[in-house]
Amino acid sequence: AQSVTQPDIHITVSEGASLELRCNYSYGATPYLFWYVQSPGQGLQLLLKYFSGDTLVQGIKGFEAEFKRSQSSFNLRKPSVHWSDAAEYFCAVGEPQGGYQKVTFGTGTKLQVIP
């Protein structure tokens, strides 16, 4: 069964600093990969997704993520964090085949931005 690990429960960065959120997945083949962001009390907003092709994916709000097959990773990065980026970030993996094309979420990384 597919699984997603986000090893960092909570990360604090200074505004303007760079950010990297880690995500590792377990799946037998190349899955679909997603990053979502959730502000307190809100639903999930899609930041970016990877399906195939270029392993460096650009998303909204200046985020990017890189798929590394050898490491089974899909880490999210941003070169300069803004205070408005404070939120919880979820990595998710989707099965390329199958019935309902299940998407499994990690437990999330909560980002705190300090001035």
Next chain:
Amino acid sequence: DTGVSQNPRHKITKRGQNVTFRCDPISEHNRLYWYRQTLGQGPEFLTYFQNEAQLEKSRLLSDRFSAERPKGSFSTLEIQRTEQGDSAMYLCASRELAGGPPTQYFGPGTRLTVL
């Protein structure tokens, strides 16, 4: 495109009462998903519909839970005889049926508190 909407946004109920939530997906999205998210966790899959057919249910969906999508448009999720353990955020997502990666678009969620 008005996005996925959910009502109510918040629901407080007493243990043993029944509650019903509604989800309106993005128009023309054939697939509709329900997830439950508890504090500190990522969303967990509950069930999904393709048009009006409920095609998959998670083991998390006990017999007190029932979901419908009678005309293949909006969906309802009902919880009977609520328990304190049902307190969570209930998220709805939708996507197009057309072939391709399973990009799901989420609503804002319904926060349920069972007293």
